[in-house]
Each structure stands twice: as structure tokens, then as C-alpha cells.
Amino acid sequence: xxxxxxxxxxxxxxxxxxxxxxxxxxxxxxxxxxxxxxxxxxxxxxxxxxxxxxxxxxxxxxxxxxxxxxxxxxxxxxxxxxxxxxxxxxxxxxxxxxxxxxxxxxxxxxxxxxxxxxxxxxxxxxxxxxxxxxxxxxxxxxxxxxxxxxxxxxxxxxxxxxxxxxxxxxxxxxxxxxxxxxxxxxxxxxxxxxxxxxxxxxxxxxxxxxxxxxxxxxxxxxxxxxxxxxxxxxxxxxxxxxxxxxxxxxxxxxxxxxxxxxxxxxxxxxxxxxxxxxxxxxxxxxxxxxxxxxxxxxxxxxxxxxxxxxxxxxx
Amino acid sequence: xxxxxxxxxxxxxxxxxxxxxxxxxxxxxxxxxxxxxxxxxxxxxxxxxxxxxxxxxxxxxxxxxxxxxxxxxxxxxxxxxxxxxxxxxxxxxxxxxxxxxxxxxxxxxxxxxxxxxxxxxxxxxxxxxxxxxxxxxxxxxxxxxxxxxxxxxxxxxxxxxxxxxxxxxxxxxxxxxxxxxxxxxxxxxxxxxxxxxxxxxxxxxxxxxxxxxxxxxxxxxxxxxxxxxxxxxxxxxxxxxxxxxxxxxxxx
Amino acid sequence: xxxxxxxxxxxxxxxxxxxxxxxxxxxxxxxxxxxxxxxxxxxxxxxxxxxxxxxxxxxxxxxxxxxxxxxxxxxxxxxxxxxxxxxxxxxxxxxxxxxxxxxxxxxxxxxxxxxxxxxxxxxxxxxxxxxxxxxxxxxxxxxxxxxxxxxxxxxxxxxxxxxxxxxxxxxxxxxxxxxxxxxxxxxxxxxxxxxxxxxxxxxxxxxxxxxxxxxxxxxxxxxxxxxxxxxxxxxxxxxxxxxxxxxxxxxxxxxxxxxxxxxxxxxxxxxxxxxxxxxxxxxxxxx
Numbered sequence: 001x002x003x004x005x006x007x008x009x010x011x012x013x014x015x016x017x018x019x020x021x022x023x024x025x026x027x028x029x030x031x032x033x034x035x036x037x038x039x040x041x042x043x044x045x046x047x048x049x050x051x052x053x054x055x056x057x058x059x060x061x062x063x064x065x066x067x068x069x070x071x072x073x074x075x076x077x078x079x080x081x082x083x084x085x086x087x088x089x090x091x092x093x094x095x096x097x098x099x100x101x102x103x104x105x106x107x108x109x110x111x112x113x114x115x116x117x118x119x120x121x122x123x124x125x126x127x128x129x130x131x132x133x134x135x136x137x138x139x140x141x142x143x144x145x146x147x148x149x150x151x152x153x154x155x156x157x158x159x160x161x162x163x164x165x166x167x168x169x170x171x172x173x174x175x176x177x178x179x180x181x182x183x184x185x186x187x188x189x190x191x192x193x194x195x196x197x198x199x200x201x202x203x204x205x206x207x208x209x210x211x212x213x214x215x216x217x218x219x220x221x222x223x224x225x226x227x228x229x230x231x232x233x234x235x236x237x238x239x240x241x242x243x244x245x246x247x248x249x250x251x252x253x254x255x256x257x258x259x260x261x262x263x264x265x266x267x268x269x270x271x272x273x274x275x276x277x278x279x280x281x282x283x284x285x286x287x288x289x290x291x292x293x294x295x296x297x298x299x300x301x302x303x304x305x306x307x308x309x310x311x312x313x314x315x
Numbered sequence: 316x317x318x319x320x321x322x323x324x325x326x327x328x329x330x331x332x333x334x335x336x337x338x339x340x341x342x343x344x345x346x347x348x349x350x351x352x353x354x355x356x357x358x359x360x361x362x363x364x365x366x367x368x369x370x371x372x373x374x375x376x377x378x379x380x381x382x383x384x385x386x387x388x389x390x391x392x393x394x395x396x397x398x399x400x401x402x403x404x405x406x407x408x409x410x411x412x413x414x415x416x417x418x419x420x421x422x423x424x425x426x427x428x429x430x431x432x433x434x435x436x437x438x439x440x441x442x443x444x445x446x447x448x449x450x451x452x453x454x455x456x457x458x459x460x461x462x463x464x465x466x467x468x469x470x471x472x473x474x475x476x477x478x479x480x481x482x483x484x485x486x487x488x489x490x491x492x493x494x495x496x497x498x499x500x501x502x503x504x505x506x507x508x509x510x511x512x513x514x515x516x517x518x519x520x521x522x523x524x525x526x527x528x529x530x531x532x533x534x535x536x537x538x539x540x541x542x543x544x545x546x547x548x549x550x551x552x553x554x555x556x557x558x559x560x561x562x563x564x565x566x567x
Numbered sequence: 568x569x570x571x572x573x574x575x576x577x578x579x580x581x582x583x584x585x586x587x588x589x590x591x592x593x594x595x596x597x598x599x600x601x602x603x604x605x606x607x608x609x610x611x612x613x614x615x616x617x618x619x620x621x622x623x624x625x626x627x628x629x630x631x632x633x634x635x636x637x638x639x640x641x642x643x644x645x646x647x648x649x650x651x652x653x654x655x656x657x658x659x660x661x662x663x664x665x666x667x668x669x670x671x672x673x674x675x676x677x678x679x680x681x682x683x684x685x686x687x688x689x690x691x692x693x694x695x696x697x698x699x700x701x702x703x704x705x706x707x708x709x710x711x712x713x714x715x716x717x718x719x720x721x722x723x724x725x726x727x728x729x730x731x732x733x734x735x736x737x738x739x740x741x742x743x744x745x746x747x748x749x750x751x752x753x754x755x756x757x758x759x760x761x762x763x764x765x766x767x768x769x770x771x772x773x774x775x776x777x778x779x780x781x782x783x784x785x786x787x788x789x790x791x792x793x794x795x796x797x798x799x800x801x802x803x804x805x806x807x808x809x810x811x812x813x814x815x816x817x818x819x820x821x822x823x824x825x826x827x828x829x830x831x832x833x834x835x836x837x838x839x840x841x842x843x844x845x846x847x848x849x850x851x852x853x854x
Contacts, residue, residue: 054664101844107660108603112794113843116836119791123833180421180430187407187418194405197367199393199422199470239787243668250665283683284783287676295669298662299654 012167019159028155032227034268035166036220041248041260042169043216046176048246049255051209052189054111056242057098057118061091061214063125063237065221070137070231071130080149084222091218095210103206106192118239125233136232139225149226158227165223169216170261176212177257185209186255247294253306262305320345320505321366321397321474325375326385328361328529335361337529338375343474343507348500350516350537351509353526354550359509360402362526363478366507367399368392379474394422398472400463402479402509408452412443415451415462419469433469441465441495457488461495474505481515489515513550517541525549570702575824576817577703581713583816588716588771589789590796590808591723592764598803599740599760600656602663606670608790610765613674614640614772615781619687622776628693630711633773637766644765648758656757671790678783686780694777708777715774719767724805726763736760740803788832795839801848814838 015035019028044058068090069083102113126134142148151157176182184205187195192202225231244267252263267290274286297304319342328336335358343349353359364370366377368389377385384392393399407415413434420433438444441461446454451462460480467475477496481489496506496519510516516523517537525533525540527549533540540546593607614636621632651670655662694708727733738746739756746753779785796815800807818838823831 052661054661101840105843105847108664109798109843109847111664112603112798113840115791116795116840120833120836120840123830123836127829178427180425180427183414183418183421183430186410186414190407190409191405193369193389194401194407195418196369196389197393197399197401197405198419198467199390200418201388201390243672246665246668254661282680284676284679284681287672288680291669291672291676294672295651295666298665298669299651299658 015163016160019156025155028159030269030272032155032159032162033272034264035162036223036227037244037248037268038261038264039162039166039169040217040220040245041252041264042166042173043213043220044245045249045255045260046173046185046216047206047209047213049249049259050176050182050189051185051206052255053103053206053210054246055114055210055213056111056239056246057114057121058213058217058245059237059239059241060094060098060118060121061217062221062224062241063121063233064091064094065218066225066231066236067125067131067137067221068218069222069225070139074137074140079147080222080226081147084219087218087222088215091214092211095214096207099207099210100203103203103210114242115239118237118242122233122237122239125237132232134233136230136235139229141229150229158223162223162227165219170257172212172216173257176209181205181208189255247290249304250294250297251304253304256304256306259304259306266305319343320380321507322378323362323366323375324378326362326365326372326377327374328358328365328370328372334529336365336372336526339526339529339531340375341524341531341534343505345473345505346500346503347521348496348506348508348516348519350513350520350523351507351526352511352513352516352523352540355511356528357526357549358529359511359526360478361529363399363476363507363509367397367476393467393470393472396471396473397476398467398470398474399476400460400467400478400480402482404456404459404463406451406459406462406466408450410451411448412438412451412454412462413447415466416443416469419466422470437465437469440498441468457484457491460484461492464495464499468499468504472504474507475499476507476509478509479511480508481510481512493519513541572824574703575820577705578709579817579820580813581705581709581816582820583813584713584716584720585771585775585812586792586796586815587809587812588719588767588774590793590800590812591720591805592767593793594797594800594803594805594808595723595727595767596760596764597797598805599736600652600757602652602656603667603794604670604764605664605667605790606674606786607768607793608786608788609671609674610640610643610768610786611772611775611789612678612781612783612786613643614769615776615779615785616678616682617769618773618776619689619781622689622692623687629689629773629776630693633770636773637769640769640772641762641766644761644763645758647765648761652757652761653754671786675783675786682783684783686782688780689776692777706778708774712771712774712777715770719770720805720809723763723767727805732759792835795835798839799842 015031018031040062044055047053047055065084065087068087069080072078072083072086073080098117102110102117105113125131131137142150144151144153184195184200187198187200188202188205196202221236224236248263248267249260250263251266252261253259270290271286274282274289278285301307321343323339323341326336326339339362351359351362361370365372368384368387372385375385376383379395379397384395407418416434416437417430420430420437424430424433435447438447441464443462443465451459454462464477480492484492493515496508500506508516508520520537522535523537523540524531525546532545532549533543589611593604596602596604617636617639618629618632621627621635622629647670651666655666692708694711696707698705698707698710727737735746735751736756736759738749739751739753743753792815796808796811799814800811815835819831819835822834
């Protein structure tokens with residue numbers, strides 16, 4: 001356990017020091033994307049990994065976070081930081097509205113229902129004139145400042161903001177894992193009836209887990225909107241994004257604290273690199289590679305890469 | 316008799332056209348060990364699931380300390396102090412023994428360290444001290460059944476409903492189980508045992524309730540029940556019963 | 568106005584039959600082994616590309632290449648079973664979801680890589696043309712597709728209920744152990760179910776190619792509609808899928824007609840969520 005903490009401190013220290021040592025924008029951008037997806041993966045892991053409820057609709061929370069921020073900033077000039085809070089509020093509301101009926105469904109039924117919810121959200125935003133419809137929303141270019149959440153000369157501030165979000169998400173996930181909530185979620189995942197017999201209110205704990213997942217994902221949405229400064233429905237709510245979150249967790253290890261982190265560090269560079277090296281000729285190859293990875297992992301190693309990392313060392 | 320803590324009042328449960336339970340009534344006093352027996356398909360498990368609210372009865376009431384609980388949810392029942400186990404064990408196989416018991420302990424102990432302490436204390440009582448870190452799925456069936464009891468014991472129940480604790484156990488294990496049940500009774504827990512086999516619970520039950528085709532056909536002390544005509548008929552069939560009658564008749 | 572309304576109803580009915588055909592394989596596979604094939608719509612895409620290429624390379628009309636495409640998809644279904652499904656048949660549900668989802672992504676990736684994201688369509692087929700019935704126009708390809716769907720669904724139903732092999736299949740679905748004791752090899756039955764389940768999609772794909780675009784993501788919407796149809800009709804219910812297919816077809820065109828075409832798909836999804844929340848087992852499903 002001690003060894004684990006040392007490794008974690010070294011890892012986070014290296015992440016913090018990296019942009020100071022290497023000034024190249026590309027690796028910085030890559031690490032920002034990795035940390036963004038790692039944070040979202042951590043969010044997905046809480047509902048999908050710990051609680052075992054496969055959600056193919058988590059991108060909806062990302063979109064809600066991004067859109068809440070963008071709409072408030074463009075129409076009312078409200079700081080993205082407040083937009084972030086409002087986004088979280090709406091995401092939790094959505095999680096509860098969706099979760100209340102959906103969590104009565106089990107397994108496959110739940111997964112399909114979340115696809116349907118995600119697609120409905122996508123269609124709503126694609127046709128909603130107020131939210132820019134299919135074209136999306138361009139953020140106004142504001143003077144560089146922390147309050148405005150916009151930085152134009154360097155990506156460094158974005159880097160540290162996402163680092164903080166990422167570490168916070170990891171902290172939340174750790175707290176969940178080491179609390180009654182986390183134990184209950186795992187019990188629900190393993191045996192619903194068994195869990196009920198021990199006094200666990202299934203609906204309630206699924207809902208709490210889903211809400212935490214929604215908040216983390218929504219904050220990432222806000223960050224994305226401010227980082228890219230342009231959002232549209234398919235860049236923020238696509239089913240593919242929800243799928244990518246599952247893949248990240250599956251690669252790293254479902255229901256393991258560091259699973260999504262490992263998953264993001266493997267998956268994001270892989271997709272970025274295939275895109276860079278294969279270009280438009282190789283479109284689809286990245287999909288083929290990671291789909292094969294999913295299938296292989298799901299059949300032969302459902303515990304993910306985390307199990308390989310920890311094999312041999314103490315449990 | 317002391318005050319009745321759990322009263323089953325006219326419980327009826329149907330599945331489509333099938334009457335699984337029909338107007339079953341009995342009551343349980345604090346500190347008793349009640350045996351609920353009957354041949355296969357007699358409706359024991361259905362009744363059990365009605366009491367623990369996994370099914371909602373179609374008619375009748377279940378009173379616990381005077382309050383009707385028949386429309387509540389399983390988790391609410393557990394929180395009120397009625398714990399249950401399952402015929403086919405439902406332990407969390409991927410978790411360790413300690414974690415399994417902790418899930419139960421969390422009901423009354425919100426903090427992780429308290430729940431851990433409670434779980435380890437419970438494990439001592441049930442003889443799991445050496446096996447705390449083993450995955451529950453690796454235990455033997457009899458250990459798994461015992462773990463299920465330990466797990467629900469950690470929720471600190473007043474009543475325990477144990478479903479077929481002795482099925483598939485060897486003689487030695489049956490003995491251990493009876494000892495365990497007596498120990499639980501001595502700790503002030505009221506027990507309801509569903510069994511298909513009579514032998515195991517006859518020596519320890521205060522009273523036995525016999526179901527057949529969904530109806531209560533007999534109730535009384537173990538001795539009364541084994542000599543009851545209806546019970547013999549239910550278990551061994553009319554033919555055997557007639558033969559037995561025929562054989563015993565001349566002696567009278 | 569009235570004519571337009573009837574026109575809408577007719578086209579909804581026609582597409583509904585096709586939806587039923589797409590869904591029947593999905594519901595059959597689910598009914599047999601409790602596995603949801605998330606890639607179902609993407610097998611449809613594969614079938615459509617096969618018939619498209621039969622036309623583009625050999626000038627073969629989709630109607631004539633239908634038997635070949637069906638056979639190919641049958642083989643693909645069996646291959647999928649032995650290669651991917653058999654290892655996870657008793658695995659946790661999460662693994663099952665991820666494997667069929669992996670197939671979905673793989674097929675889309677493969678199609679994108681091989682054929683790019685272009686929309687392709689066969690300009691002229693032997694079926695091109697319309698029938699006039701008063702004010703109502705009916706496309707011959709659509710009519711043929713609906714007729715083909717009815718025939719094919721009928722065949723599947725006949726096969727399951729009336730033939731020895733079909734009954735063996737149902738026996739395995741009912742109770743694997745009991746079927747094994749009666750000498751039925753459940754493994755072969757599962758493979759057969761996958762073969763037939765995917766072959767029906769092959770028929771649907773071949774029929775669809777006569778009047779619909781082919782592109783790598785074409786399976787996404789059809790796949791989702793198939794889920795809706797199956798969930799609506801009840802998982803595992805072939806007759807339920809048939810009824811639900813028609814309902815979905817009608818809801819789609821009517822909401823498109825009354826509210827706006829961009830919302831038609833949304834209404835199908837809302838209908839689906841509504842039904843599943845009220846009746847999780849679907850309209851004709853067993854609890």
C-alpha cells in the first residue's frame with residue numbers, strides 16, 4: 001500500500017512538472033485530452049464499474065455541462081465557473097429524471113434505455129434553435145483571465161485546470177471506493193437481491209452513484225467548451241463518446257480506482273496516433289483496433305490491464 | 316406465551332391460477348425457534364418471500380410489533396430488523412469474506428472503520444477469523460451458507476428467516492448448524508427455519524408449522540406434528556398412510 | 568390533405584413490416600440465450616454493402632443477389648457465434664455487452680476503412696417505379712420489401728413452431744439442461760439461431776438496398792429501431808416483434824407528418840422509453 005502511494009505521488013508530480021520541462025504544444029494537448037478522458041472515465045467507472053450499470057448515455061452529461069456553460073456565457077455573460085456549477089445542477093437533475101425510471105430496468109434493458117436517452121438528447125440539441133441547433137455555439141473571445149476561463153497565448157493554464165479536475169475526480173472516486181456508498185455499489189453490482197436482503201435501497205444508491213458520475217462528466221464538459229471554444233451536438237453528445245468512456249474503463253480495469261487512468265493513457269494516444277499516422281486513408285482503422293481490443297479484453301481478461309499491473313505485487 | 320412479535324394473518328399468494336399460499340396464519344413469539352416445513356412445492360419459500368416482502372401477498376397481513384409490513388420493500392424489512400437468507404446462496408462471490416460481512420455491518424455502522432470492526436467481530440462468532448481475506452466464491456457450500464447468515468447477522472436483526480440451511484449438508488455440518496442456531500437464539504434472536512428435511516430442525520424447534528399445497532395443515536410441537544395424520548399423509552402419500560393405518564389398527 | 572395522410576399511413580405500414588423483419592433475428596437470439604446483439608444493425612449494414620457491391624461489380628440486381636447475401640450472412644452469423652459468442656455464453660453480462668458492442672464498432676470501422684463514409688445508392692433497379700392507387704403512390708421496392716418481410720417473418724415463425732428443428736431450438740431456449748438430456752446439442756442450436764437471426768437481417772438488407780442509401784453508419788438507426796421494436800414487442804417474442812414493428816413504423820411516419828420529420832426518430836425513442844417504463848417485459852413479452 002505504501003508503495004502505491006509513492007508511485008502515485010511520483011506520477012502526479014511528473015504530470016505537474018511535464019509542461020514546465022517540455023514546451024511543445026502537441027504533447028501538452030495530448031496530456032490535456034488524456035486527463036480529460038481519464039476524469040470522464042473515472043466518472044463513468046463510478047456508475048458502470050463500481051455499480052455495474054452500463055450507461056451508454058454519459059455523453060449527455062458532458063453535453064449538458066458544455067451547453068450550460070456556453071449558453072450562459074454567450075447570452076448572459078456569466079462566468080464559465082458559474083456555468084460549471086449550473087451545468088452540474090442540470091446534469092444531476094437529468095441523472096435523476098433519467099435514473100428514476102431507467103434504474104428499474106436491469107442489465108441489457110438499462111443499457112439500451114441509456115442509448116435511447118442519449119440519442120433523444122442529441123436530437124433535442126440538434127434541433128434546438130436557441131442552443132445553436134446543428135451548427136452549435138461559438139464562444140465569444142474574451143480577455144485572457146482565470147475568471148473568464150479563457151487563455152489564448154498558452155495552453156499551460158488549461159493544463160493545470162484539467163490536472164486539478166483530474167486529481168479531484170480521482171479523489172472523489174477514492175472516497176467513494178472507501179465508503180459505505182462504494183461497498184453498497186459493489187454489492188448491487190454482484191447481486192441485487194442479496195443486496196436488498198441486507199437493507200440496501202438499490203434505487204437510491206444507484207441514483208447517488210449516477211449523480212456523482214454526472215457531476216464529474218459535466219465539469220469535464222465545461223472544461224471542454226472553454227478549451228475548444230466551439231461546441232456542437234455531435235462533438236459533445238455523440239454515442240461514440242459514451243462508448244469511448246466504457247472502453248477506457250474496460251481497458252484499464254472495470255471498477256478499479258486506477259482503471260480509467262490506465263485506460264485513458266493507453267486509449268487516447270492510440271486513437272490520436274492512428275489518426276496522425278494513418279490520416280484520412282486510415283479512417284476506421286482506429287475503430288477496428290480498439291474494437292478488437294475490447295473484444296479480446298472482454299473475453300479473456302475482463303479485469304483489464306490493471307490486473308496485469310498488479311499481478312505479483314501485493315493485493 | 317409471551318407477546319407475539321410477528322403475526323402472519325391470512326396470507327394468500329397466487330401466481331396466475333396457482334394458489335401458492337392460501338389463508339396461512341400463525342404467530343411467532345420473541346425468542347422462539349419456529350420450523351416451517353412441508354413437502355416440495357408446499358409453498359414454504361413463497362411464504363418466506365412474502366414475509367420478507369420479496370413478494371407482495373395478494374391478501375392478508377403480516378404484523379411485526381403490531382405494524383403491518385406486508386406492503387413494504389425487502390430492504391425496509393431488513394432495516395426493521397427482519398433478516399433473511401436464500402435457498403440458493405446469494406453471497407457476493409467476488410468480494411472477500413470480510414467485505415461480505417461488512418456490507419451487512421454498514422446498515423448500523425456508517426463509518427468504514429466501525430463496519431470493519433463489526434465485521435471482524437461477527438467473523439469471530441461464525442468461525443471465519445482465518446478466512447477473512449478469502450474470496451467468498453472460493454468457500455465450500457456449507458461455509459457459504461454460514462457466511463450468508465453472518466452477513467445478515469451483522470445487520471443486527473431481531474428475527475432471522477433462514478431458508479434451507481441444512482439442505483445438502485452432511486451429518487457433521489448439520490450438527491454445526493444446529494449449534495449455531497441455538498447460539499443465535501441464546502443471543503436473543505427469534506428464528507424461523509424453512510426446511511424440506513424434518514430431521515435437522517425437529518430437535519431444536521419450539522414449534523413447527525406444516526404447509527401442504529399452500530395451506531397450513533398442522534401446527535404444534537415437533538412431537539405433535541410428526542404424529543399428525545395430515546402431516547404423515549402429506550409427506551408419505553395416502554397409500555403409505557393407509558398401509559400404516561392398516562398395520563397399526565389391529566394393535567389397538 | 569386526406570390523400571397525404573393515407574399516403575403517410577401506407578408508407579408507415581410498409582416500413583413497419585421491414586422493421587419487424589430486422590428485429591426478428593434480434594429477438595430470436597435474445598430469447599434463446601439472453602444475449603443482446605448490439606451489433607445487429609451493423610450486420611444489416613454489411614448485408615447492404617454486399618448487395619450494393621454485387622450490383623456495382625457484377626451488375627447484379629439486389630433482388631437477384633438476395634439469396635447469396637442471405638447465405639453469406641447466415642455463415643457470418645454462425646462464424647460470429649463460434650468465434651465470439653460461445654466463449655462468453657456464461658460470462659457476466661458486462662462481458663456480453665462489451666463483446667457485441669465491440670463487433671458493432673469493428674464492423675463500422677471496417678466499413679469506414681474499406682468504403683469510406685460516402686453515401687452510395689443503386690440508381691436503377693428492376694423494382695424501380697410506383698403503383699398508383701387513387702391518390703396514393705406506392706413504391707414498388709417498398710412494396711416488395713414489405714412483402715418479402717411478411718414472407719420471411721412467416722417462414723421464421725413456421726420454422727420455430729412447426730418443424731422439428733425449430734422445436735428443438737425452442738426446447739433449448741426453454742431449458743438447456745432438459746434439451747441436452749433429450750439429445751439436443753445446444754451448441755449447434757445456438758449457432759443455428761445466430762445463423763438464422765443474422766440471415767433474416769441479410770434478407771432485410773438486400774431488400775432495403777433497392778431504395779435506401781448505404782453508408783457505414785446506416786446500421787446505427789436501424790439497429791436502434793430494432794431494439795425499440797424488440798423491447799416493445801417483448802424480448803424473445805417473434806409475434807410481438809411483428810406487431811411492434813408495425814407500431815413503430817406508424818409512429819415514426821405519423822410523428823414525422825404531424826410534428827416534423829426531424830423529430831420522427833425522437834418520438835420512436837420516447838415511445839420506447841414510455842412502454843419499457845410502464846411494462847418492462849414489453850407488449851407481448853413474458854415476465
